[in-house]
Amino acid sequence: MKRFLMGVLTTLVIGVALGVVTVYSGMFDVAADTPHSRFVYHLIETVRDQSIKRHARDLAVPANLADTERIRRGAGNYAAMCAACHLAPGRADSEIRMGLYPKPPDLTHPEEEAVADMAARHFWIIKHGIKASGMAAWSRGGIEDEGIWDLVAFIQKMPSLSVGQYVSLVESSEGHTHGGLPGMETMHTGDGHMPSLENTERHEHSHSGGHDH
Template sequence: MPKLIAAILVGLAVAILIAVVGFAGVWWTGSYNVAADEPHSRLVASALTSIRERSITGHAQGIPVPDISAPQMVAAGAKQYAQMCVQCHLAPGKDDSDLRKGLNPQPPNLYLHGVHDPARAFWTIKHGVKMTGMPAWGGTHDDQALWSMVAFLRRLPELSPAEYERLTEQPPASHQEAQ
């Protein structure tokens, strides 16, 4: 029995060594294609998606969600979404963009899917996601502004194109200056 265990351990060590050398070879030679116009293999895409989802879930746990149902909060978030997010995440009546076409992985279409967990959405908006094109808005926007975007995202799937346009409409420049 000890010989069998020793053989298994040696076999396992050899397999690990081969995997490490193979990984190092791919890394050193640059043979893995990181071009955004070629999708990851299924294995890599699955691993990256799993890592991303588990990370966001873990980091978002315990974030207290404020009342995000106030209409003024939704309206403020709508304007920010139109300025910062619509080119990647789309909106009613805006089904694609040149920027979105060049992103890999494709960002979620938030007007079709919305957000189901406000804490996860807040964490993602605040901290961004490495190597996806999702910026970390927490360095340039306070938490109140980020929560207003989450408030808007909760409403977004219910909006018609006309309602979206009404909510995201910017007041004329002379009106903005008067405020």
């Protein structure tokens, strides 16, 4: 028994020592273009999903998420705050999304698995963000709970929208506007509307073919 305990203790000491060496030697590659191992990725993914599920389980989801006004208001904020990473109808990818790891989910498609509390999970993620993932805690940026629920309402609607319907909703919205920090209208064009999908794509094409990075 004593020999067994000594073996366990020795293993723990060696493990800690290797961990310290890995941390302080700089050997661990934190580059976003170097993927985690399958085990590490699965571990992180499981921790993330279980944490979101636990923290979002007691949220009260508004009964009017299908309200057209909520969806319309959410459209403008989505176009300004989310589309670059999570895409929009008619956008196959974006520069920033291609460079992020893990890659943000494409919200233009329905969820692969039906989850009963997905609205609550989306709300929690938008409000609090996710550590070391590129997902911002938008409540820190000034968006209030009602504005976040508007975003959730739009996200639920978006997979069923055509490109034209998406553009129409964005252009009929107030654009990038919500409570909290002042000056949230910076993404408006001169006529008070959000930049169109066509203009956004032209900007991205100029990046890919018009000049060197």
